[in-house]
Amino acid sequence: MSQMSLLFLLLFSLSCLFALSSAAKSTRVFTLMAGFGTHGYHHPRRCDPQPVEAFAPVRASHLAARGAFVGPPGSTTGWAYPGFVLTVTIEHTCRIIVSIDHQEQTGVGIVRQGFGQLLFVCPSCTRWRRNLYVKDGVLACRRCNRLDYSSRHRHRSDAARAVNLATKVRHRLGADSAPFGPLPPRPGHHGSARVYDRLVARLAALESRALMAFADTLAAVERRARKRKRLR
Numbered sequence: 572m573s574q575m576s577l578l579f580l581l582l583f584s585l586s587c588l589f590a591l592s593s594a595a596k597s598t599r600v601f602t603l604m605a606g607f608g609t610h611g612y613h614h615p616r617r618c619d620p621q622p623v624e625a626f627a628p629v630r631a632s633h634l635a636a637r638g639a640f641v642g643p644p645g646s647t648t649g650w651a652y653p654g655f656v657l658t659v660t661i662e663h664t665c666r667i668i669v670s671i672d673h674q675e676q677t678g679v680g681i682v683r684q685g686f687g688q689l690l691f692v693c694p695s696c697t698r699w700r701r702n703l704y705v706k707d708g709v710l711a712c713r714r715c716n717r718l719d720y721s722s723r724h725r726h727r728s729d730a731a732r733a734v735n736l737a738t739k740v741r742h743r744l745g746a747d748s749a750p751f752g753p754l755p756p757r758p759g760h761h762g763s764a765r766v767y768d769r770l771v772a773r774l775a776a777l778e779s780r781a782l783m784a785f786a787d788t789l790a791a792v793e794r795r796a797r798k799r800k801r802l803r
């Protein structure tokens with residue numbers, strides 16, 4: 572493959588990736604990805620296929636602001652969340668008993684930090700958490716319920732991540748968001764020019780990283796194609 576055709580292929584791939592990343596942003600699809608090195612096999616996911624955004628958070632501050640933790644010991648209140656009902660019974664000022672859909676009761680500690688911030692003590696791992704989540708009728712923190720943010724499962728490959736970060740830098744520069752597109756002129760003001768130079772240097776590093784990652788990927792594809800040819 573000649574150098575010109577390889578460069579054209581790289582630029583075309585980057586443009587396709589940019590278009591795909593824009594589409595993914597607009598639809599917010601939670602996707603599974605397989606790397607080139609896995610022969611199409613998906614690595615087993617250690618987290619729930621649903622992102623944390625799909626679960627309604629049980630916020631300590633939200634409940635406290637609505638008076639869930641105020642009252643004599645033994646007082647009970649019910650709170651309707653999307654998909655479940657949370658029943659809160661006050662044990663004392665630093666501990667409540669909760670049950671999901673009137674099922675098994677669980678004790679949950681409450682930590683009061685400075686500036687009136689409230690945190691839950693996760694019933695499973697005892698870490699201090701701002702939010703707890705209900706999954707399969709169990710109240711626990713994000714980590715114990717194996718929930719992950721959807722953003723951590725998009726743009727996982729190095730090239731895609733570099734293109735995504737480069738697009739953000741281009742947005743800050745007020746430039747065309749397509750990779751390798753033209754940049755606006757350098758501003759005359761000393762402070763703005765310094766910021767411009769910093770962003771342009773970062774953009775150049777990101778776009779060259781994306782190119783190198785694509786070159787590696789293409790080389791891997793070519794190697795695999797040659798190997799297949801030899802085996803035939």
Ligand SMILES: [Zn+2]
Nearest residue numbers: 693696712715
């Ligand atoms: Zn936990």
